[in-house]
Amino acid sequence: MIRLRACLRANGALNRRAAQGACKDESRSVVNPVFAQYNHGRSVSLETQQINSSFDEGNNAPRRQLQAGVTLTQRYLIQEVIGVGGMGSVYRARDQHFPNVVKLVAVKEMINVAPDPAVRQTIIQNFEREANLLATLNHPSIPRIYDYFSQNDRSYLVLEFIHGKDLETIIAETDGFIAEEQAMLWGIQLCDVLQYLHSHKPDPIIFRDMKPSNVMINNNNDVILVDFGIAKKFQVGQKGTMIGTEGYSPPEQYRGEATQLADLYALGATLHHTLTRRDPRLEPPFSFNERPVRRINPAVSAELEAVINTALQYNPEDRYPSASELKEALFTAGRKTGMLSRMPTTSLPASAIKPIWSFACEDEIRGTPAFYQGSIYIGSYDNNLYALNAADGEFQWKYATDGGVVSRPAAYEGNIYFGSEDRRLHVVSARSGKVVWSYYADDPIRSSPRIAEGHVFFGADDQYLHAVNVTTGRLAWKFETTGAVRSTPFVAHELVYAGNEAGDLYAVDFRGDMKWRMNAKRAITSSPLVHGPMIYICSMDGTMYAIDAKNGWVVWRFRMGKGSIVSPAALDNMIFTGSADGFIYAVDAQNARELWRFRTEHQVSGSPAVSRDAVYCGSADGHLYCLEARTGRLRWKFATQAAITGAPLIYDDIVYIGSTDRRVYALLA
Template sequence: MGLIKKVGTRGLASSSSHEQTTQPAEAIDSLPTDLAQGGDTRINLGQPQPTPVDQSSRDAAEAPMHMLSPGSTLQERYQIIAPLGVGGMSVVYRGRDLRFKDVARYCAIKEMSQSASDSHTRLLNLKNFQREAGLLATLQHPAIPKVYDFFEEHNRVYLVLELVDGKDLEAVLDEARAPLDELRVARWAIQICDVLHYIHHHQPETIVFRDMKPSNVMVDSNERIVLIDFGIARNLNRSDRKGTMIGTEGYSPPEQYRGLAEPVGDLYALGATLHHLLTASDPRLETPFTFQDRPMRQFNPKLSPEMERIVVKALEYEMEARWQSAEEMKQALMAIPGVVAGERVVVPTMPAVIKAAAQTELVWKFTCEDELRSSPCVSAGTVFIGCYDTNIYAVDARRGEFRWKYATEGGINSSPAVWDDNVIIGSEDGGVYCLDVRRGALRWTCRTDKPIRSSPRVEDRVIFVGSDDQHIYALDGLRGSIIWKYRTWNPIRSSACIQDDVIFIGGDDGCVYALDARSGAVRWKQRTQQPVRSSPVFAEGLVIVGSLDQNIYGLDAAGGWPAWRFRTGHYVNSSPYVAGTRVFVGGVDGLLYALDVKTGRVAWKFEVGNQITSSPRVANGRVYVGGVDGYVYCVDANNGTLIWKYKTEAAVVSSPFIHDGIVYIGSLDYNLYALKA
C-alpha cells in the first residue's frame, strides 16, 4: 500500500481493479514450496499472469478492517484526525503529535491490522512491517519520508512518518486525462534518479526499491518528489540476488519475474513510469514488455526525440542494454533542452544531411476517420487500405477520390491483398473478409477466435493468414472455408512468405515456422529469443526475418538453421525487403539497415533519429520507409544518403507502396498520402 495516500487520489495500489502487486519476498519465500514456486518459475513472460498471493492476503480480504475513530489517541501522544487510505492489511491516517502544544505538527500514521487467524502468518506480517520501519530508519534523503516512531498497541503495529501534503503521480495523471508536460516529468525523473542513486549506493548494502510506479511517487506543491512505500524494498545481498517474483505487473522488469533483483530493474520500472506519464497509456492494461508496440510519440506527438530515446533505453529487455546507473540516466535527462533552468543544451537528433534534405511533392492526401496502421495496396488504378475506423477504403490512385468503403466490426491493422477481382483483409473483429474490388460488395467472411493483425497472402487461390487465436490458417480463396490450420503457442502477427509450396511465418512464441503449404505439416521451426512479428522474405536460399530479440536472421530455407545473424540496437518489428544483393530493414533503434543478403554484413545504415517499425520498399534505386517521427524517407539504395523526406502530422507505421512513380503510405494522422517518388 502507498505510504501516504491522500483524500482525492484515485485509489490505493492494493485496491485498484487493474493493478497487481505481489507480497513481500520474505513472506512468500517462507510459504510452502508449491505456492512459493508459483510466483517464481511458472510465469509466462508473454502474457499477463495472476500474481501469487499468500494466506495473509486472503485472511485480510475476508476479515473486516478495523478503523480508528477520529479523535482517538495512540501512546497518549498521537491523535487520529482522519484516514488517508486503506489497503488490504494496513491503514494510513493523518495524525497529530500532541507533544507539540503550541503548534500543530502533523504526521502520517501507518497501522498494520493483524487480522490473520494463523499465528505463523501473523508473525510474517509483523516481520515485514518491522522490516519496512527498520529500513526507512536507516535512510536519510529529502525524497524519502522520515521515520518518527514505531510501536505496538492493542495488537496492532504502528509506524509514524513524515506527512507529505501532495498527490501521487497517478492521481496527477488521472486529473490531467492526457499525457503530462515533458519538462515537468523530466524534472521529476531527475529527482527520482537522485533518490535511486542514493539507495543503490546505500552502505553497508545496496537497496533495490522493486516497485517503482506512479502511485508510489508523491509530488508536493513545490514540485518536490517523495518516494513512498518501501514495504517490498530489498537489501541486496551480493551473493544471493534471487528471490520470488515481486512488484507490479506492467512496471516490473523481465528479470524481476524470474525473482532477480538488480538496481537496473528500478531503472526499467522508472522507464515504464515515465512511459505511462508521458503517453497516458497504462502498462498494467497491456501485455508485459510490449512498450515497443506502443511508440511514445504515437500517443504524444509533442514529445521530444531526446526524451523518447531515454525512456526506450531504460525499457530495454536485456539488463546490459539499459542505463547502467541512475546517475547515467539523470545526466541524459538533464541534457534535454529546457530541463535545467537557465540552460538550453542542444542535442542533435539527426545527421546534418537530414536537416538539409529536400522536400518532395504531395500529389494528394485522403482523410479517413481514424489512424492508418495498415499498408496500402494498389491494383487496377485503385488504392486499398484498412483503417482503425473499422473500414477498408478504396481510393482512386490518380486523383485521391473516394470510391467505396466497407465496414467491419473492428479496427483494421492488417494490410489488404488483391487476388483476381477480390480484395482480402483481416480485422480486429477476428474476421477475414473477401470483397469485390470494384464495388466493395462482400463475397465471404471467415471467422477466427481472436483479432487478425497478420496480413493475408495469396498463392494459387489459397489465402494464408495468422490470427491472435494462435493459429495459422489456409483458406479457400473462392469460398473462405478453412483448408487447414496449424496451432502455435502465441498470437501470429507476422505475415507469410510463400516459396516452392512452403510458407514461412513468424510467431509471438519466438519461432519462425516453415509449413507445407498444401497440408500445414511442419517442415521445420527455428526459435529466436523473443516474438517474431516481422514478416519473412526469401532470397538466395535463405529466409530473412527480424525478431524482437534485436536480431535479423538469415535462416537456411531447407533446414531452418541460421546461416547468419545480424545484431541491431533494439527490437526489429520491420519486415525486410530484398533488392538485388541487399536486404533492407528498419529497426526500433532508429536505423535503416542495408545488409548483404548472403552474409548479413552491413553495407550501410541510415539514422533517422527515431524508431522505424514501417517496412521499407525499394524502387528505381531508392528505398522508401516511414518513421515514428512522422516522416516518410527516401534514401539512396546504393549508399544510404537521404534524397528527400516528407513530414506528416503523426507517426508513420504503415509501409509504402510504390506504383507509377507515386509513393502511397498511411499515417496515424488519419491521412493516406500520395507522394512523388
C-alpha cells in the first residue's frame, strides 16, 4: 500500500518534470565510476569455470570422483570435493591415524588417463617431482606435505588442509573493493614466499601460476600458495613449456620463457585484480596499464598504483628485478600512505638492541613495573616485590609475600601498594621495603591498585571491587560483582570503572553505588582506559569496545581475531590494543576504523604503552616491539627468552619490561 502510494507520487513528480522539460533539474547528478565495472565483475566466477574446464581437454571420459566415505590406504577418509584441478580433484579428508582428534588433510588426486605410455610416465614423474619439491620446502606460506602414494591409475598427494578461502572467492564475495592495506599485506606476504622460492638452492623455483585462485587466505589472514603442479625447478636459459593462466602471465611467458620476473608480473596482475575486481582473463592481454587501478578504484593510493604499474611493465627490464625489491617498494608505498600494517619480522636484526641493564628474579615476571623516585618496583612469581635502582638495575630490597605478585605496583606518598596471590594488598615503604599496613581480601588479588581521591581501588578474585583508605588501610566500601575482578580500575569523571570475569564492565560512584553496567559476551580481564569522554576496553569475546563513560552506551565495537585481555592505550585519536590472534592493532577512536595491524609471532596478552610517537608492546613470542604509532612500522624489537605478558613502562626515554624469562630489562626507548 505504502509502496503503491510512493510510486504514484513518484509518477506524478515524473510527469510534472517531463512537462517542464528535464533540463531544469540537471543541477545535481551522481557520478559512479564503480557501478558499471561492478556488474561486469559479477560474471567472473562463471568464466573461471569455463577456463578450468578447458584444462580437461583431451579427456572425454567422465572423471570418476571419489565419493565421501571412501578410505584411501586405510588411512584417509574422503569427506568432500573441495576443488577440481587440471589433472583431477582435490578432496578434504580426515587422517584416521589420529582417531582421537579430527585431523584434516587435503588430498590432491591425479588421474592418469594418457593413452601413450611415455606421456603417462612423464605425468607420474611430474607428480613425483611436485611431491619431492614440496617436501623440501619450508615456508609458512607453502603448505606442508605429509604423504604421497599411487593406486591403479591415480596418484595422490596428501597436504596440509588450509582452513580458509582462495583469493578469487574472497574477491567475488567481498562487497565493494578489498581494502588497500589488506591487498598490500597479502602482496608483501606473496613477495616473501616468492623471494623464498626464487632463492631456492640449488636451482630457483619459478611458481609460474600466480593468480588469485592459487592463493589461499587462511583463517589467520595469511596467504598460502597452493597448486605447485606446474612449479618447476628452473634451469637458467632453458625454455619451459608454455603454461600459466592467461591474463596473469607476462608477455615473455607466452613465448615460453618463465623467469622470476614472470612470477612478479603475475603477482602485480593478482594485486590489480584484487584491487579492481577486474578479472584480467576477461580483458585484452597486457592491458593493465590501460586501466590503472585508481581509475576503477579511486580509493587506492597513487603510491600503490605506481608499484603495481611498475610490476606490470611490458618489458621485463622495466619491472622490479626481484621479489625483495617489489616487497621493499610495497613497504615504501605503505609507509608513505601510512597504511602499512606489518613489517616482516626479519627486516631488522633483533640482536641490535642491547639492554642498559637487566635483573634476574627467581621466577617468572608476569606483571608490569612501576617507577617512583628513581626506583623501579616490580613483582614476580617468586612471591617478592623487588625495588631496583632505575639507573643501573642495582638491587635495593625485596619484600616477600606468600604468593606470586602479578599486579602493577602503585606509589603514593612514599609507599608502594601492590596485591598478591596471598589475598593481601601490601603497602610497604618505598625506601626501606618495610611493611606499613596490609589489607585482606577473600581471594587472590590480580587486579592492580589505583590510587585516587584518598583511596586505593582494586579488584580481587572474591568478586569485589574494594575501596580502601589510602593512609589507614580501612575499608571504605566494597562493591559486589558477579565474577572475579582482575581488571584494574580506572578512576575518572568521579566514577570508578572496572571489568570482571563474568563479562561485565561497571561504573561505580565514590559511595560505592553502581552508576551503570555494560555486558560483553565473555570475560573482561582487560583494564578500562578512559580517554576523553570514552572508555576503551577489550574482552575475551574478541572485541574492543568504545563506551560512553557517562552512561555506558556502546558507541562502537572493533572485532579482532581472538579474545583479548589487553588494556588499550591511546595517543591522540588512535587507540592501540592487541589480541590472542597475535596482532597489535591501531584503531581510529572516532569510527573504529583499523589504521594498521602488526603481526607478532604469538599471542599478545601484554598491554601496549605509548611514549612520544611510538607504541611499545610485548608478545608471547618473547619480543618487545617498538612500533611507529602512526604507521605501525617496526622501529626495533628486543628478544627476551620467554613470553612477555606484562606491559612496558616508559620513563625518561627508558623502557622497563619484565619477561617470564624471570628478568627485568631496561632498554633505550
